[in-house]
Amino acid sequence: QVQPQESGPGLVKPSQTLSLTCTVSGGSITANYYYGSWIRQPPGKGLEWMGAIAVSGNTYYSPSLKSRMSISRDTSKNQFTLQLTSVTPEDTAVYYCLGGYYYSDSRREDYWGQGTQVTVSS
Numbered sequence: 001q002v003q004p005q006e007s008g009p010g011l012v013k014p015s016q017t018l019s020l021t022c023t024v025s026g027g028s029i030t031a032n033y034y035y036g037s038w039i040r041q042p043p044g045k046g047l048e049w050m051g052a053i054a055v056s057g058n059t060y061y062s063p064s065l066k067s068r069m070s071i072s073r074d075t076s077k078n079q080f081t082l083q084l085t086s087v088t089p090e091d092t093a094v095y096y097c098l099g100g101y102y103y104s105d106s107r108r109e110d111y112w113g114q115g116t117q118v119t120v121s122s
Contacts, residue, residue: 002027004036004099004113012091012120018084022097022113029078030055033101036080038071040093041115048093053080054102087120094118 008020022036029036037052051061053071061069065084073080084091094117100110 002099002109002111004097004111006095006097006113006116008095008116008118010117010119012087012118013122014088014120015086018082018087018091018118018120020082020095020097020116020118021079022081022099023077023079024099025078027099029073029080029099030075031101033103035100035102036071036073037098038082039096039098041096042090042093050082089120092118092120 003025005023006020007023012018032055034055035052038050039047040050041047049062050065051059051069051071053059053073059071068086069084071080071082094115096115097113098110100108102108
């Protein structure tokens with residue numbers, strides 16, 4: 001079973017770049033149909049999909065975050081990474097990485113990481 005695990009700093013200063021890594025075990029990020037994505041949940045709010053990377057390496061971003069974020073991968077380490085630039089306190093949230101297999105709109109397997117708290121504060 002795919003097991004994603006987030007890692008990165010818990011505290012980031014405003015205007016800096018947030019960088020989080022998702023290390024995947026139990027499956028290869030280059031396997032057919034594999035995808036990785038990032039979702040966050042600000043305090044007191046709902047889940048927000050941020051973006052995803054497909055097995056092809058193609059990336060997809062939320063329009064509201066596209067100008068500030070990027071997702072990349074290191075296949076040798078079975079990891080994918082989120083970078084979010086120019087952070088503000090509004091970026092404070094629990095960040096989750098997901099890994100799984102997307103076969104079709106009606107068939108997919110999603111595996112969640114445990115989440116990591118990121119606070120943006122000076």
